[in-house]
Amino acid sequence: MSAVAPAEFVAELRALAPRYWDSHPFHLRMHAGQLSKHELQAWAANRWYYQRCIAQKDAAILSNCPSPEIRRQWRERIVWHDGTRPGEGGAENWIRLAEAxxxxxxxxxxxxxVLPGTRFAVDAYVNFARTQPWVVGIASGLTEMFSGALMRKRLTALREQYPWIAEEGFAYFTDRIQAVAGEGQATLDIVVEHSVTREQQLAAVSALSFKCxxxxxxxxxxxYYSGKGRP
Known part of the structure; x- marks a missing residue:
């Protein structure tokens, strides 16, 4: 089976937008101002586990990648999340949101x-990055194509609907909006260039679906936890 043209391949990837978590009922309730403080805390604590593991996921992709050029480009993601010194980086900014x-x-x-379901899903993602070809691991990060609009919407909603959250708690979103301003174009370019067979293209589409x-x-x-009304 021959590879499809780049434009068709990109269209297949973008067609996964409805699977992204922007339409999840929890996010919809968040944006509508319907979450309790307890629910926001549960969200922040569980999302922290995902944030903590992102750098490990990216390091796993690096370890599988033979290209120095791509490794140089991709390692910037680890620096963004971990910072260059204690007290910096996206992970630290997420802790500040949790404190807020x-x-x-x-x-x-x-x-x-951290809930068992969260831990299971995130650990599966890190393991996916360790065990899949590097370009497939990179393809899983193409949720960047969809994330910019969601973050802008979420930042506006959090400020308007939950005014008790201190402004310094929003540093993660203000910084991340800038980081994904290109809507994942650099990542998309890598995936398109290095997915040269139809099998590789389909693996990339599957990887993005898995990440969603x-x-x-x-x-x-x-x-589910919030719906149970547990203390």
Whole structure:
């Protein structure tokens, strides 16, 4: 089976937009101002586990990649999340958001609130990056194509609907919006260039679909937990 033209391949990837987590019921309730403080805390604590593991996922992709040029490009993602020194980076900014919604740093870092469903989904994503070809791992990150609009919407909603959250808690979103301003074009270019067979193209589409499932599984876990009304 021959590879399809780049434009058709890109269209297949973009067609997965409805599977992204922007339409998840939990996000819809968040944007409508319908979440309790407890629900926001559960979301922040569980999303932390995903944030903590992103750098490990990207390091796994690097370890499989033979291209110095792509490794140089991709390692910037690790720096963005981990920072160049303590107290910097996207992961640190997420902790500040968790603190802004009323959690302590200690309870975020010891992961006492991380739900089994969240842990299972995120660990599966890291393992996926370790065991799949590097270009397939990179393709899973193409949720960047969909994330910019969601983050802008979420930042507006959080500021308007939950005015008790301190502004310094939004640093993760303000920084990340800038980081994904290109809507994943650099990542898309890598995937298109290095997916030269139809099998590789289909693997890339499957990887992006899997990543969407991982993200939605995290929200499924938090939504179910919140619906139980547990303390």
């Amino acid at each position: 919604v009323g959690l302590t740093r200690e309870e975020v870092l010891d992961e006492r609130h 499932d991982v993200l939605r599984a995290v929200l499924d876990a938090v939504d």
